[in-house]
Amino acid sequence: MKCPPFEYHRATSVDDAVAALAAAEDSKILAGGQSLVPVLALRLARPTVLVDVNRIPGLDGLDVRDGVLHAGALVRHAALARQALHPLAAAAAASIGHAAIRSRGTLGGSLAHADPAAELPAVLRACDGAVVVAGPDGTRRVGADALFVGALQTDLAEPEMITGVELGVPDAWGFAEFARRHGDFAVVSVAAARFGDRLRVVVGGVAGVPHLLETSAPSGTGALDEVAGALADDVDPSSDLHGSAGHRRALTRELARRALADVITEPAREPT
């Protein structure tokens, strides 16, 4: 479990990083290292150059403009968990791993890594957010629906770097997840966001990319069960060591109920 040999470049600016990435074949960005370093230690990747972006100034900002949170790519999970500007992102970030992982892992790294069970990709999709990407030909904006292509696969090209993230702040939100142990990747997670009368519910852990259900926000008795049921019917999970497909579907229904409880207001019901 020792990394294969690689060269190391400490980038001083986004331009420097992009240039270094473009200059070598099989280069990789090193951000928090919480996903990349284990992969290197297992020798499942062997980049020739690691471009360390941690010292690039100005990529750890957080501010809200016109109802949208603008976050730098180097915002650590711990900082995201602490902020109050975007409570859904905070709740999701607080559920990532353990303290040590949250204090190093970055928002940009999590989105670029695109683990199907990760919290932040689900939040990006639920908020219909986007990433700002710098590349050799300038910058571009990639929406959440286009960013995630498959498990651990994004629309980013090799010499591209996520520099910032835009997350709409929902009017109402909910988040719930189920993990085997404290701090584990979720078996299933659900992030729900309501913008006006639009409802976006995203399930993590049931497909290669965060699974989205978009509806107009329903209301009235039974709306919650209806959406949770529709979502559970909609997902097509597979089985693995930590849960069967059926179990994941059941978790989707139950976690959707929990996440949506704060989003869909129903007439008071008799307690069951």
Next chain:
Amino acid sequence: MNTDHVPASGTPVRRKEDTRLLTGRGRYVSDLVLPRMRHVAFVRSPVAHARLAGIDTTEALAVDGVHAVVTGEHPALASVALRAQSALPGYVETDQPPLARGKVRFAGEAVAAVVADDRYLAEDGAEAVVVDYDPLGPTVCAWADPAGITDPVHDEAPDNLLLSRTFRAGDVEAALAAADVVVDRELTTNRHSGNPIECRAGVARYEAADRRLTFWSGTQVPHLVRTQLAELLDLPEGNIRVVAPDVGGGFGVKAVLYPEDVALCLMAIAMPGIPLKWVEDRVEHLLAATHARDHRYVLRAGFAADGALLAVRADVWCNTGAYSVYPWTAGIEPLMAGGLLTGPYKLTDYECTVRGVATNTSPSGPYRGVARPATVFAMEALLDSGARALGMDPIALRRRNLILPADVPYRMPSRLVDDSGAYEACLDRAVEVFDVRRWRAEQIRRRDAGERPIGIGVALYNELTGLGRAASAGPRMPFRTGHDACTVRVNPDGGVTVFSGVTSQGQGLETTMAQVVADALGVAYDAVDVRIGDTDESLWGFGAFSSRQAVIGGGAAHLAGGHVRDKVLALAGALKEVDVADLDLRAGQVHVRGQEKPIISLAEVARVAYLQSDRLPEGFGPGLEGTEFYDPIRGAFAAGAQLAAIEFDPTTGAVRILDWVCVEDAGRIVHPVIVDGQIAGSIAQGIGGAMYEHLVYDEAGNLSTGTLLDYLMPTSGEIPELRLDHVSTPAANPTGVRGVGEGGTLGPAAVVAGALGDALGVELDDLPVTPARVWELAGGRP
């Protein structure tokens, strides 16, 4: 000054090792740096079963910084094999090469070793070794139909059966026929492992000029390793020094001499003067350190209408893995399973056939609790089924069948002699502390209110500890592990150095031995310094396994302390012309009994003994030291009871432990915090095995849980606040202690499974109890 001697035993004195361990100054094998040292990485088989068609090392040797690549055919290794021996009839002896020869028998087996300037380069070299594998049919499951075996693991055992034995007492068929209620269970337990924080590690150095080998190893059994190395390496035993410095957990996994250890030593001999270091990483550890508890139990039990247990019949398969683990043999788990299955329950009619079956998986070896976490799960499942069939309260049914003080010594149907009888006392205390009535009321309340169900799980167990020569651990091996030695030396300044044969993997043996010696000798705890783990320092100890060290090493420490105390008093009496019978040694001062003022200090006695031979009275020689061995002949059974209330969420399968009580009988307790730490730690490991840890192989024999991402260790987040309590019935040994190292692991699988059955009215036949499994048992469709 108050010179009253306050006994160190029974009090939570500050642990001697903690200054070192808690401030990051521990000295582990991984910390060892020696001049000219090189690093070793092993090339491990990616396939479960294959003939080795060829190994090409050319490219690896071309890697910068790589000095050597060694394979099983290397002349230094080619003639050596580890061969675990047992005189049991029918046991099939097989060879385990230090590096694979001819074929590989499990995924993860070492096929070559690369020696390089550092571990990175060694791994670069390992990657460049090209091995040609010619696949053979793998066997993964130990209870698969033997007719399906195309390629046996070892040619010597065409049916893969390395060992089988039937335990028989009374007439089981007749007793079953006479039973009012008969229950059947078929159970499978999950393969898991000790997984200490520090993986295996070794540094071997050979000095050719005087043919001396030093092996620093994170072993639990340095003296055994020395003896075995002497045999395998053909060196005089006195030329070998094995040093186990600080060790970061063992749990049995490090009570084994591994082929990697032997390979490292053989390579060091082939490269004299160059110390070779191998520090195992987690991936290697999960793949190739010993596994355990991969068993199947087919059971039938008969009960009388009043709940009396009349008969148990059992068929047991234990997955031995690819090799008979050295030196404990393939018998380690099956024989323990058959010997202890019936636990603390009275039974006359018993028949149990156990088997150790070779498969193409990592070898099974000792792991804290050896087989009994599985057998307790099996036995308690029978009792839970019996209670359900009889309509009896499960606790009442257990109580009805316990070995009671009046029955002791009780000859179990496997002929082991139980000296405890404290089971009912443990159960009573556990029921009281846990407050069964309160939890039963809560259970009903939740049922009525439609809230999440809870269940109450119970397990009772007997932990066989401190085995003497008559009960010695292991199946008729060429050695008996009944004794340990301890040397107590009073230094010229009156300080005390103890050279004990025990070893410590974090469980505080330096402290415990110091407490025992301080009290036996009559000095302050702080005056005693303990040396362990170095075969050049201590005379003899079998090491850490079978919860033996407090009993046996502690017994030797007590006797050695007493022996030196007699010497001190004799010399003091002669020096001061006082009758020895009137003298007492307390807190390092010799007193005439009943008198406040000491007549001479231990320091002065020591000064005379070492430095002032002119003052030595007639008949006294110089020096102040004594060595004693202790062997308890039999063992000390330790009783334990665990009770828990556990919530199960039928919609998600989530399992939440609401309360967990454990009461054990540690006999006389030497250090209350260490004892509680042992119990808490072993319950945590038991919960890990019951709910999280599972080493899963696919049908081809690939380990699917190869990292800690998939092999789930419990963390402090998963372990509930444990409520521990004690009963104390001192054992018949010098310190009155009973072992507590393993007992906690024995209960949890039974407790969690029992609680699940109690909560949902289902029978669980396999482990671990995962959310997905709970959800299915609650009616979910996978």
